[in-house]
């Protein structure tokens with residue numbers, strides 16, 4: 448793993464110990480454009496690392512310093528996530544610059560291999576529980592879509608980074624309508640409470656409002672990647688229950 452120092456002026460001192468890891472995609476036309484921006488004092492954004500498509504890694508900010516990547520965000524009741532997280536930008540055009548035909552640019556295997564090695568190193572240096580390894584869209588579901596539903600979270604989970612349930616869904620009774628916009632009542636309250644317990648910042652209103660819809664989309668980008676609809680269909684409800692159970696028990700197998 449080759450790490451090149453490309454210092455950015457966009458950092459300050461942490462106010463808290465590190466206990467989170469936040470993954471992003473760059474969402475720009477090129478890695479160089481993203482790197483230039485993160486090193487431009489006027490842009491006031493940065494991350495600790497950026498991983499190129501070919502697996503090269505640039506380090507912009509020391510891990511002991513507070514890089515500026517999360518913005519207004521929240522997870523498991525915490526805010527000021529920049530103070531407690533390490534941020535990795537992964538070069539990818541994302542939703543901002545889709546391929547001709549509309550699909551999202553895939554992440555090359557050599558890039559994911561480098562992301563995994565980098566994350567494993569970070570996890571060996573800092574005490575970061577699996578439930579606090581997140582995507583930018585998890586901590587800011589109303590504003591952000593990165594690292595996107597094409598990011599291979601399952602692959603990372605198999606390498607010990609974050610959690611994706613292994614439990615099969617075949618054979619389960621997944622017949623039913625699920626929940627969606629305009630639904631109200633106790634079932635919606637339970638859904639909101641489960642998402643909140645996982646870490647998402649939302650109020651338990653009992654109404655399937657815009658925030659609930661966007662939060663379900665953020666959940667789907669990670670855990671039900673082939674159906675990012677914002678509707679809590681039966682499979683999505685099942686996955687939410689699985690993740691909720693693992694996070695509440697602290698059991699990630």
Ligand SMILES: [Zn+2]
Nearest residue numbers: 471472583593
């Ligand atoms: Zn981001």
